[in-house]
Amino acid sequence: MVGLASPAEAATSATASFVKKSDWGSGFEGQWTVKNTGTTALSSWTIEWDFPSGTAVGSAWDATVTGSGTHWTAKNLGWNGSVAPGASVSFGFNGTGPGAPTGCKLNGASCDGGSVPGDNAPSAPGIPxxxxxxxxxxxxxxxxxxxxxxxxxxxxxxxxxxxxxxxxxxxxxxxxxxxxxxxxxxxxxxxxxxxxxxxxxxxxxTTGEGGNPDPGTGGKVNLGYFTDWGVYGRNYHVKNLDTSGSAAKITHINYAFGNVQGGKCTIGDSYADYDMAYTADKSVDGVADTWDQPLRGSFNQLRKLKAKYPNIKVLWSFGGWTWSGGFGEAAKNPAAFADSCYKLVEDPRWADVFDGIDIDWEYPNACGLTCDTSGPAAMKGLTSALRTKFGKDYLVTAAITADGSDGGKIDAADYAGAAQSLDWYNVMTYDFFGAWDAKGPTAPHSPLTSYNGVPKAGFNSADAIAKLKAQGVPASKMLLGIGFYGRGWTGVTQDAPGGTATGAAPGTYEAGIEDYKVLKNSCPATGTVAGTAYAHCGTNWWSYDTPATIASKMTWAKGQGLGGAFFWEFSGDTANGELVGAINSGLK
Incomplete structure (x- = not known):
């Protein structure tokens, strides 16, 4: 019990205690907790402490933390300064270095909170x-x-x-x-x-027959991407996978994305991933997060989803269009990269959530947002190192190009060699055409086959799959990609593909792209071409997949002996998951 500075506040006592919630050698996650042990409310709080040289605070949350040399000060934010009698409030930070805090003061008085000074928190027990x-x-x-x-x-x-x-x-x-x-x-x-x-x-x-939900796809994979940023503007959470009925129809989830920095796997969005607190109404099991639980955010919600649907496997996907630039550095030391990925995926806070890793390198030895010159063997080196590190009991997969043109991106890397270490490839058979060519010609962004007037030869699913097979990639290690969105132009007068345009059609989040759940009502399909649908409404022209075109694509995929299908991404589907359902039905 610590009496605060003013005699008039003698009935207000408080303690502050520190704990390392996790420690990965070069750094740690620290947490301070202020507890009001008195009989009157605290109106604000300030904690001061010293770290030894070489230990410092990085990013912090739920407090404003400043440092001067080895001395650190944390002040409450506007919403968490008031602490009622008997209540507690915590804030956290990511730290670097091995040291522990000393000389703690709370509102100018001794913290006397147990752990600092003089009483360290316990270590982690052994893995059960x-x-x-x-x-x-x-x-x-x-x-x-x-x-x-x-x-x-x-x-x-x-x-x-x-x-x-x-x-x-x-x-x-x-x-x-x-x-x-x-x-x-x-x-x-x-x-x-x-x-x-x-x-x-x-x-x-546990032993015995559990009656676990089973998507009934006969061993075929039905995988969907869940994006960390979707929890913000899209307000799409893990619970939506359950309420839409999609969770009962899928086999795998790719959580996108982790970053690739300095040749290592790193966190993509720490708040969305493991810190965002869920209220009961947005939680998979209807139970709200508490301030002191070890794991929150989408990772904890995925854990709850897996408890409800034990057949679902979750992979953590790293890279993507924006974060693929880091793979070139990773390819210089594949073993170190694989080791960093394993340590992150298997972090004790969420090791049980993930069943494997997926890498989305756009594109090895070719150009995406940036250009890579790692050489044709780099992809094989990276996947081999990942398999060696993760072992046979984890899934290791990769999302790859579907550029089936002569001399195109498939020809730039040894995808057959890399496939030897992988469970499957997510072949990105979408985004072949779009309003980045502002004047057109209009063309379906996800054609299954070629057609008369296609703007570029080899830009279709069938040619991509055929080229990968010819390289030596087994059909069973390829999944056909489906986009849960459309791509479109404006200023279009022609209904059939091949029309001219003046630019990208308006979209909810970005010009030239729109979710299926919006397009099915705002611009219904007016025709089909090359196994996918298109729609002309007013001066806008869109292409997208529908339940009917998905059904035909699944029939084709099974005929090709493919391992199943995957899609980008869940939030583009309707509230009742009709596109997920179409993939599920089509794979049976």
């Missing part, structure tokens, strides 16, 4: 091991955590939620469902009730 697994129970055991003043007990977390607090290093969880996947982690509490970082995760599959 599972034994005696039955239809409805599993026994967990782990090695003890360490602490300078002793361990009081352990929290056992199932799928990210605490299910029990025990004093020993074993726990038997019961009341489980047969034939179901669960994920367990453990965190220690010391004698001051501080929690340390969570352990790594162990996956447990």
């Amino acid at each position: 091991t599972a034994s005696a697994v039955t239809d409805t129970s599993a026994k967990l055991s782990w090695t003890a955590a360490t602490d300078d003043n002793g361990i009081k007990n352990y929290d056992v977390l199932r799928d990210g939620a605490v299910v029990s607090t025990v004093t020993g290093t074993t726990y038997t969880d019961s009341g489980l469902k047969a034939g179901t996947d669960y994920s367990y982690t453990v965190q220690a509490r010391d004698t001051a009730d501080q929690t340390g970082p969570v352990s790594g995760a162990v996956k447990v599959h």
Whole structure:
């Protein structure tokens, strides 16, 4: 209990405590918690502390943090300064270096909050091991955590939620469902009730028949991309996969995107990925996030979705159009790149969420947003290193070009050699044509086959798949790509493809592109060409896939012996997931 500076505020007491929520050697995630232990409300708070030389604060959230030399100061934001009696408020930051804070002061007085000074948080326990697994129970055991003043007990977390607090290093969880996947982690509490970082995760599959949802695609892959930025302006969250019915019809999710920087895999959007707090109405299971839970954001929502749909596998996709520039540096040291990716994907906070990694390099030894000169063997080197690091039990996949033209992007890299290390390729058989050619000619952006008047030979799905097969890529390792959006022009008078235009048609988020869920009503299809639909309404001309064209594409994919299909991306579909449903039905 710390009395604050003014005698008039003697009834207002508070503590501040620090914990490293995770530590990856060169850096860590730190969290400070202010607790009002008095009888009157705190109106504001300021924490000061010192780090040893070589340890510093990077990005911070829920507080304004400033530094001067080795001295750091954190002040509340406008919305979290008031702390009621008995309540707590926390803020976090990403730190660099190995040190711990000392000399803590809260509102000018000693923090006396347990961990700083004089009482460090406990270490992470060992990764649990599972034994005696039955239809409805599993026994967990782990090695003890360490602490300078002793361990009081352990929290056992199932799928990210605490299910029990025990004093020993074993726990038997019961009341489980047969034939179901669960994920367990453990965190220690010391004698001051501080929690340390969570352990790594162990996956447990109970015995027996579980009756898990199954998309019924006969072994074919039905994979959708979920974007981290979709949670903002699009207001599209993991829960939408459930409410739309899509989760029951897919096999895999690619979470897009992680970044590639300095030859390493890095976080794309930390707030959306693992820090955004979900209210009950937007949460998959209807349970709101709490301020102190180990994992929030879309990663935690994906964990909840997998608990409800255990057949779904989730991959973390790195790169994409904007972030592919980092792959050239990664290709210089593939082993170091693979090691960084493994450490990030298998971070103890979310290791149970991901079943593998996907890389979206646009484009090896060719030009996308930037041009790459890594050479034709770079893709094979990168995928081989990833497979070596991740091993046979993880999925390793890649999204690749569908440029089937002579001397085009497929010819620029050894895709057959790289395929030896991969489970499959997501062949991006869309965006062949669009309003980047502002004056046209109008053309379908996702043609299945060539047609009379196609603007460029080889720019269609069939030619791309044929070229990859000819290179030596097995058909079963290729997925056909479907766009859940249209591309369009304006200033068009001609209904059939091949018309002239004056520019890109207006779109909700970007000119020249619009979601299927909008186009199906605002500009219904007026014809089909090369296995896909087009629409002419007013002076706008759009091309996009419909349930009917998807059905024909799935029939073609099965006839080619392809491994299934994938799509970009979930939020373009209708609220009842009609395009996902069309892929699911077509693959059966």
